Amino acid sequence: MLGEAAAELASRVPAETLELAASAMETCGRDGHVLGSYVAGAIPHPHYRGLLTKFLSKWQAECRGVSREAVALALRTAAHAQRAHERGQSVELVWTGPHAEGVPFRRTEQAILQVLDTAQQRITLVSYAVYRIPHVREALVRAAGRGARVRVVVERGDEAGGQIEYDTLQSLGSEVAACSDVYYWPEDQRAQRGGKTGSLHAKCAVSDGRCLLVSSANLTAYAFNLNMELGVLITGGRLPCEAEEHFDKLIAAGVLARV
Numbered sequence: 001m002l003g004e005a006a007a008e009l010a011s012r013v014p015a016e017t018l019e020l021a022a023s024a025m026e027t028c029g030r031d032g033h034v035l036g037s038y039v040a041g042a043i044p045h046p047h048y049r050g051l052l053t054k055f056l057s058k059w060q061a062e063c064r065g066v067s068r069e070a071v072a073l074a075l076r077t078a079a080h081a082q083r084a085h086e087r088g089q090s091v092e093l094v095w096t097g098p099h100a101e102g103v104p105f106r107r108t109e110q111a112i113l114q115v116l117d118t119a120q121q122r123i124t125l126v127s128y129a130v131y132r133i134p135h136v137r138e139a140l141v142r143a144a145g146r147g148a149r150v151r152v153v154v155e156r157g158d159e160a161g162g163q164i165e166y167d168t169l170q171s172l173g174s175e176v177a178a179c180s181d182v183y184y185w186p187e188d189q190r191a192q193r194g195g196k197t198g199s200l201h202a203k204c205a206v207s208d209g210r211c212l213l214v215s216s217a218n219l220t221a222y223a224f225n226l227n228m229e230l231g232v233l234i235t236g237g238r239l240p241c242e243a244e245e246h247f248d249k250l251i252a253a254g255v256l257a258r259v
Helices: 001-012 015-027 032-041 047-062 068-087 108-117 135-144 168-172 174-179 220-223 239-252
Strands: 088-098 121-125 149-154 181-183 206-207 211-215 229-235
Touching: 001 015, 001 047, 001 068, 001 149, 015 032, 015 047, 015 068, 032 047, 032 121, 088 108, 088 220, 108 121, 108 135, 108 206, 108 211, 108 220, 108 229, 121 135, 121 239, 135 174, 149 168, 149 174, 206 239, 211 239, 229 239
Parallel strands: 121 149, 149 181
Antiparallel strands: 088 229, 121 206, 206 211, 211 229
């Protein structure tokens, strides 16, 4: 259990920070909550310090029989494994538009379906517009059927000041709505400048903190088949996890609200 917690921590905290924590545990010479405070105090970044504090609290509450030397070793081992994982990161260009000879880019719909179909635990899907996407709808329902938690963030027509001509929630379909947590950006949370209000213009898909698609393409048939769209598909490394965490925080802070 502690090994799994260390691996999860390593996916969210830089290896150098985990090394600082492991060194502090080895040199402190104290136990219990005093040790936890001492180790946390060695971490300058407040977000990483908070994650480490939760890890140490879990150790003290549930794994008292595990020595601090063993915990330090678990942190170093997890950091080493994460480094190897990040070295395995791949980045591919994703494209919709005219074909260029000798440039074998991935197609946009193909890439987004890969992200959704590889998900085993969780999906975050974000788009400004949603329209005529039967294959994406089916992939979301399949993922939910496998037990993945599906989270969809969309622009609502009433929040977009009438800029969207159709209902994105209706376009998702009743099956997706029934198996997903759907969020939007309330108007009172949006910045305003010069009489204009911000739009939810981001388009991305993340699965299991492992695979991330960032694209100019909305979730529409036009974006998949007609427009000129460009994006990147990132597998492995820290970026998918960081993107996923960013939306976690926006939801926790109330910036995004559940429909």
